[in-house]
Amino acid sequence: MTTDAFDQVxxxxxxxxxxxxxxxxxxxxxxxxxxxxxxxxxxxxxxAITGLIGPNGAxxxxxxNLITGFDEVTAGTFQFKGEPLEGVPAYKVARKxxxxxxxxxxxxxxxxxxxxxxxxxxxxxxxxxxxxLIRPIWGNQEREIEARADELLKRFKLYEKRDDYAGELSGxxxxxLEMARALMADxxxxxxxxxxxxxxxxxxQSLLQHVKELKDEGLTVVxxxxxxxxxxxxxxxxxxxxxxxxxxxxxxxxxxxxxxxxDAYLGTAHEIDLGTIELDPEKx
Amino acid sequence: MNWSIIIxxxxxxxxxxxxxxxxxxxxxxxxxxxxxxxxxxxxxxFMAAGAYGTGIAITQWGWTIGPAALFGIVLSVLLxxxxxxxxxxxxxxxxxxxxxxxxxxxxxxxxxxxxxxVTGGSGGLNGIGRGFYDNNPxxxxxxxxxxxxxERELWFMVVGWGVVVLxxxxxxxxxxxxxxxxxxxxxxxxxxxxxxxxNVTWYKMQSLILGGMFxxxxxxxxxxxQQSVQPDQFFTPTTFFAFTALILGGAGRVFGPVVGSMLxxxxxxxxxxxxxxxxxxxxxxxxxxxxxxxxxxxFIIAGGLLAALMIFRQQGLFGNKREVAxxxx
Ligand SMILES: Nc1ncnc2c1ncn2[C@@H]1O[C@H](COP(=O)(O)OP(=O)(O)O)[C@@H](O)[C@H]1O
Ligand SMILES: [Mg+2]
Numbered sequence: 197m198t199t200d201a202f203d204q205v206x207x208x209x210x211x212x213x214x215x216x217x218x219x220x221x222x223x224x225x226x227x228x229x230x231x232x233x234x235x236x237x238x239x240x241x242x243x244a245i246t247g248l249i250g251p252n253g254a255x256x257x258x259x260x261n262l263i264t265g266f267d268e269v270t271a272g273t274f275q276f277k278g279e280p281l282e283g284v285p286a287y288k289v290a291r292k293x294x295x296x297x298x299x300x301x302x303x304x305x306x307x308x309x310x311x312x313x314x315x316x317x318x319x320x321x322x323x324x325x326x327x328x329l330i331r332p333i334w335g336n337q338e339r340e341i342e343a344r345a346d347e348l349l350k351r352f353k354l355y356e357k358r359d360d361y362a363g364e365l366s367g368x369x370x371x372x373l374e375m376a377r378a379l380m381a382d383x384x385x386x387x388x389x390x391x392x393x394x395x396x397x398x399x400x401q402s403l404l405q406h407v408k409e410l411k412d413e414g415l416t417v418v419x420x421x422x423x424x425x426x427x428x429x430x431x432x433x434x435x436x437x438x439x440x441x442x443x444x445x446x447x448x449x450x451x452x453x454x455x456x457x458x459d460a461y462l463g464t465a466h467e468i469d470l471g472t473i474e475l476d477p478e479k480x
Numbered sequence: 481m482n483w484s485i486i487i488x489x490x491x492x493x494x495x496x497x498x499x500x501x502x503x504x505x506x507x508x509x510x511x512x513x514x515x516x517x518x519x520x521x522x523x524x525x526f527m528a529a530g531a532y533g534t535g536i537a538i539t540q541w542g543w544t545i546g547p548a549a550l551f552g553i554v555l556s557v558l559l560x561x562x563x564x565x566x567x568x569x570x571x572x573x574x575x576x577x578x579x580x581x582x583x584x585x586x587x588x589x590x591x592x593x594x595x596x597x598v599t600g601g602s603g604g605l606n607g608i609g610r611g612f613y614d615n616n617p618x619x620x621x622x623x624x625x626x627x628x629x630x631e632r633e634l635w636f637m638v639v640g641w642g643v644v645v646l647x648x649x650x651x652x653x654x655x656x657x658x659x660x661x662x663x664x665x666x667x668x669x670x671x672x673x674x675x676x677x678x679n680v681t682w683y684k685m686q687s688l689i690l691g692g693m694f695x696x697x698x699x700x701x702x703x704x705x706q707q708s709v710q711p712d713q714f715f716t717p718t719t720f721f722a723f724t725a726l727i728l729g730g731a732g733r734v735f736g737p738v739v740g741s742m743l744x745x746x747x748x749x750x751x752x753x754x755x756x757x758x759x760x761x762x763x764x765x766x767x768x769x770x771x772x773x774x775x776x777x778x779f780i781i782a783g784g785l786l787a788a789l790m791i792f793r794q795q796g797l798f799g800n801k802r803e804v805a806x807x808x809x
Binding site: 266285286287295296297302304305306314316321322361363377 | 657664690
C-alpha cells in the first residue's frame with residue numbers, strides 16, 4: 197500500500213517526499229497585479245494520489261496550467277522526473293508523460309466519442325500526412341488503438357455512446373470522456389482538474405474506483421476536488437492552496453485540524469463545512 | 481425570353497473554367513476552414529502564386545508546363561510558411577488579417593510597373609502554355625444538343641476535372657486518416673489537442689500548406705485555360721467567391737466545395753443571362769435596370785440566395801445537420 201510512502205513525511209508545506217516525481221521551486225505567476233501562484237517548494241510523491249484543494253481563486257488551475265506548459269511562469273523552476281520543464285511546450289510535456297484534463301471540459305463536440313478516444317493515443321504513424329494516405333500503413337495500429345479505446349470506454353461506462361458525437365453527451369459524461377481520453381495518452385502523471393464536478397453521483401463512486409485503480413497500475417494522480425468526502429476517500433496526501441501559496445500539506449485527517457486551512461476557507465465568502473466541503477463546482 | 485440560351489450558358493458555366501478553378505480553390509479552403517478551422521482570407525494569394533509562378537517560368541524562362549506548374553506550387557508552399565510561421569501560434573483572427581493583406585500585397589506587386597518586366601504589370605502575362613492546347617489529343621467537339629463544347633473546352637474539362645477529382649481523392653484519403661482526425665480536433669479545440677501531445681502549430685502549418693497548394697492548382701488551371709493571367713483576377717472577392725462556394729456546398733465534406741463551385745457559377749450565370757434576356761425583351765424596364773447593371777445585380781441575387789440558404793439549410797447542401805446543431809451547445 198502506497199500510503200506507507202508518506203509514513204515518514206512531515207505534514208508541512210514543501211516537505212520532501214520519498215519518491216518525488218514532480219517538484220516545483222519558487223514558482224510564481226502574476227496576472228498584472230494579481231499573484232495567482234506563488235509556491236516556494238512542492239514535491240509530489242510518485243505512484244500516489246495527491247488531492248489539491250483550496251478555495252476558489254486559490255490558483256489550483258493556474259498551477260496545473262504552469263506545470264503542463266499551458267501557461268508561462270513569471271519566475272521559478274519545476275522538474276518532472278528530475279528533468280527541468282520550464283519553457284517546454286504543452287504538447288511535449290504531454291509526450292513526456294505529464295498529462296492534464298481541464299476544469300472546463302474540452303470534449304471535441306463534433307468528433308464521435310470513439311474518435312475522441314483514438315485521438316488521445318500517442319505515436320500514431322497515421323498522423324504523418326504522407327503515411328496517412330496509405331491505410332495499410334496505419335490500419336493495424338488503428339485497430340489496436342480502437343480496441344484499447346473500447347476497453348477504456350467500457351470501464352468508464354461510455355461504450356454505448358461510442359458512436360455518438362461527444363457534443364451530445366451530458367456534462368458529466370464529457371468529464372468522464374476527457375479523463376478516459378487523457379488515459380489513452382499513456383500518462384505517468386495525470387492531473388485532473390475537478391474531475392467529479394457535474395458527474396452524476398451514481399457514477400462518482402465507480403469513477404473514484406477507477407482513480408484508485410490508476411494508482412494500482414503505477415500512475416501518479418494529482419487532482420483538484422471540492423468535495424471533501426471524495427478527497428478523504430481517495431487521496432493518500434492532501435495539499436492545500438490559498439491565495440497562490442501552499443498553506444498546508446498532510447493526510448486528510450491532519451488537514452481537517454489545521455488552523456491555517458480552516459482560516460483560509462472561512463476567509464472566503466463560501467459556506468463551508470469542513471466535513472463536506474462542497475463549493476460551487478461550476479464557479480465560472 | 482430565350483430559355484435555351486439561358487439553360488445552355490448556365491450548364492456551360494457549371495462545368496468550364498471558373499467552376500474548375502474555384503472548385504480547386506474551395507477544396508483548399510475546405511482543408512483550411514472546413515477541417516482545421518483556419519481562417520485563410522487570402523486564398524487568392526495562393527492562386528496568384530500558382531498562376532504567376534507557372535506564367536513566369538514559362539514566359540520568362542521558357543520552362544515546359546510540368547516543371548513550371550511545379551514551380552508555382554513550390555511558391556505557394558513558401559507563401560504558406562511565410563504567412564503561417566508568425567501567425568499560427570496566435571489566435572485564429574491573426575491569420576485572417578495577415579492572409580487578406582498578403583493576398584492584396586501580392587496582387588499589387590505583380591500589377592506594379594516596378595516589376596512589369598517579369599510580371600507584365602497590369603496587363604499580366606500572355607502566351608502562357610501554348611503547349612497545353614498543342615497537346616490536345618481530342619480532335620472534335622461535342623454537341624449534346626442543349627449544350628456543346630469545342631475540342632479546346634473538352635480538353636480543358638478533361639484535365640481540369642481530372643485534377644479536381646485527384647484533389648478530392650487526396651482529401652478523402654487524408655480526412656479519414658488519423659492525420660485528418662488531428663485536424664478536425666484542432667478545429668474544435670486546440671488546447672485539448674495539445675494536452676494529448678500533438679504539435680498543433682505544426683499540424684496547422686501542414687493544413688495551410690496543403691490547402692494553399694490546392695489553391696495554387698486552381699491558379700495554374702486558370703492560367704492554362706486562358707493562356708494568360710491578369711493581376712486583378714486575384715482581387716479580394718476571388719477569395720470570397722471560393723468561400724461562398726465552400727459554404728454553399730457544405731464545409732467539412734469532400735464533395736462540398738466542388739458541388740458548391742458548380743452551383744455558385746451556375747447561379748451567377750443564370751441570373752446574369754436571365755436578367756439580360758428580361759431587359760432585352762422589355763420584361764424589366766430600363767429605368768429600373770439596364771444591361772450593365774445586371775452584371776452587378778447578379779451578385780446581389782446570388783448573395784440573397786446564399787443568405788436564404790444559411791437560414792434554411794445552415795450546413796450547406798452536403799453538410800451534416802447533426803454536426804451543425806452541436807454549435808448551439
Ligand atoms: N488568464 C488570467 N488572467 C488574469 N487573471 C487570471 C487568469 N487566470 C487566473 N487568473 C486569476 O488567478 C487567480 C487563480 O485562479 P485559478 O487558478 O483559476 O484558481 P482556482 O483554480 O484555484 O479556482 C484568480 O484570482 C484568477 O482570477
Ligand atoms: Mg480551478
